[in-house]
Amino acid sequence: MKVTFLVYNIYGMGGTVRTVANTANFLAKQGYQVDIISVRRTRRTPMFELDKRINLKPIFDARRGMLFGANTPKYKKFIKKILMKIPSLFIDKSEDLYHMFNFFVDLKIINAIRKVKEGVFITTIPSFNVLSASFASKDLILIGQEHKYFNGYHPRLQKKITRHYKKLDSLIYLTDSEVKVYKGILQESNTKLYKIENATQMPNFSSSQKEKxxxxxxxxxxxxxxxxxxxxxxxxxxxxxxxxxxxxxxxxxxxxxxxxxxxxxxxxxxxxxxxxxxxxxxxxxxxxxxxxxxxxxxxxxxxxxxxxxxxxxxxxxxxxxxxxxxxxxxxxxxxxxxxxxxxxxxxxxxxxxxxxxxxxxxxxxxxxYSFDTLGKKWKIMLEELRSEKKQGSFQVISKTSDKKLI
Missing domain, CATH: 3.40.50.2000 (Glycogen Phosphorylase B;)
Structure with missing residues (x-):
């Protein structure tokens, strides 16, 4: 099975980046074909080590001197500069990194989404989840991830979530405090809820407890x-x-x-x-x-x-x-x-x-929170969704499924 992640910047730092890197590495080792679409590229290599089998697909190279290719025609440079001056129309203004997006990047993201033709497509922030629900192929299994809490979002973004998340096949949430919220939002839809916490590799070293x-x-x-x-x-x-x-x-x-x-x-x-x-x-x-x-x-x-x-x-x-x-x-x-x-x-x-x-x-x-435990949740979820998609059994249900996979 092919699994594609869409992230803001796999070359950067942060909890979401670490989580995606850990999950992608686990899935690659389990034999899944893993692609990571990174909206931005800010370094030659990612900050966190990735399995060599993972295929990286950066959209926008933000490194110094890489914004325009040496052989890019002048008219294309001009068009790109104009589009980059237009604020993003598809990323919600309340998203933490809204100022890093623009209309040119919007178009690149939508184009990248439309090019994904098979397997599972996993998106990692609300605006990406909304874009997936709006532009991704109907042949894909669409999974949205929530890394924050619903009530912390701007009311405008909450309305987008309420309107578009019902088009996703599945939504992954992290804490029990969110399940009631999303059950309410996704009622009468075919979107399945799964609680899968962020996993980490267990290191073989520990603190001596001697450092002040x-x-x-x-x-x-x-x-x-x-x-x-x-x-x-x-x-x-x-x-x-x-x-x-x-x-x-x-x-x-x-x-x-x-x-x-x-x-x-x-x-x-x-x-x-x-x-x-x-x-x-x-x-x-x-x-x-x-x-x-x-x-x-x-x-x-x-x-x-x-x-x-x-x-x-x-x-x-x-x-x-x-x-x-x-x-x-x-x-x-x-x-x-x-x-x-x-x-x-x-x-x-x-x-x-x-x-x-x-x-x-x-x-x-x-x-x-090791992959010995949470890895099983990922495999069960992916196999369940693939089986249901294959059988064409995603149907509107009276009450949203709550798959904790515990």
């Missing part, structure tokens, strides 16, 4: 709440000035976060680090992971930290609540309560034996 380092990672944007984390860590430093906080990532709020660090005179303890493709290694060189997101649908970084024996302190967002067992393999804190967040960090810093025990438990508990 707290780690965090993600885009430097308001949603990730790094401003709240820095404020919480100010309390930590006042009592344990030998502990450090490393935040890996990049984004629009980098300058604001640096100014906050300097205003609180934390420049010897809090460090904004560049994004890395060796985050597991960095995690293993820390003792606590801090997730300070204002909203988080799943939290791939939580799974990764736990996989190397690092307990997490996290605000009680819907995703982390399903991953972390409070006071057993991590600590959950009331959303937005920076004082309690600081107290929880201090608790793990000062209770080394408990921290070590939580780390060992985390490493054990997180195995449920």
């Amino acid at each position: 380092t707290v780690i965090a990672a993600g885009r430097f944007v308001h949603e990730k709440g790094f401003d709240m984390l820095i404020k919480s860590f100010e309390t930590v430093v006042s009592k344990h000035p030998d502990w450090k906080l490393k935040i890996f990532g990049a984004g629009e709020e980098e300058k604001t976060l640096r100014e906050l660090i300097f205003s609180k005179k934390l420049y010897n303890n809090v460090f904004l680090m560049p994004k890395t493709n060796n985050i597991l290694e960095e995690m293993s060189n820390s003792s606590i992971y801090a997730l300070s997101s204002r909203q988080e649908s799943f939290g791939m970084v939580v799974v990764e930290a736990m996989s190397v024996g690092v307990p997490c302190v996290s605000f009680a967002c819907p995703g982390p609540v399903e991953i972390i067992s409070h006071n057993k393999d991590g600590i959950l804190v009331e959303q937005g309560n920076t004082d309690d967040f600081a107290s929880s960090l201090l608790y793990l810093i000062e209770k080394e034996e408990i921290r070590i025990k939580m780390g060992l438990t985390a490493r054990k508990n997180v195995k449920r």
Whole structure:
């Protein structure tokens, strides 16, 4: 079976990129023919290692000097420049990376979608899911992935989701908190719901729990709440000035976060680090992971930290609540309560034996997110959908199927 993914930038960083790379690698090893259509190309090779059998198909080469080919006729360059100045008409303005799209890229995406003629077509953000529902071949099995929570989307995007997702054959969601929402949206449709959490490879190394380092990672944007984390860590430093906080990532709020660090005179303890493709290694060189997101649908970084024996302190967002067992393999804190967040960090810093025990438990508990478990869910889903498509048995049903595959 051929499986094609459509992603924004497989050459970049981020939870969705890691998830697609992990899943594509697993499927390729299982004998599936895997293609990845990447809207943008920003590096010579992807940040995350991909199986050599995977076929990469970048649409728009954004590397310096690659925008126009050396032999591109002048009139084509002119047309391309004009189209690139027109804002995107098909990507919703509320999407995180809307400013990176334009009408030229829109046309390239639609053309790429129409060229996919067989197998399974998997899309990874709402606007791509909508485009798939609108332009993909009816011979394909269309699977949309949801990596965020419905209520966090702009009302305009919610309306598009409600209108178009019913044309998909299947929708994958990450958390139990979303199932009721999508059951309501997709009622009286033939779209099947599957709960398949993000999976990761289980590393063969773990934290020694000796480093006096707290780690965090993600885009430097308001949603990730790094401003709240820095404020919480100010309390930590006042009592344990030998502990450090490393935040890996990049984004629009980098300058604001640096100014906050300097205003609180934390420049010897809090460090904004560049994004890395060796985050597991960095995690293993820390003792606590801090997730300070204002909203988080799943939290791939939580799974990764736990996989190397690092307990997490996290605000009680819907995703982390399903991953972390409070006071057993991590600590959950009331959303937005920076004082309690600081107290929880201090608790793990000062209770080394408990921290070590939580780390060992985390490493054990997180195995449920390995491909030994979740890989089976993917295979079952794909085989079910292929069988039903082949038999022509996708029919409108009175109540949307909820396939948790547990």
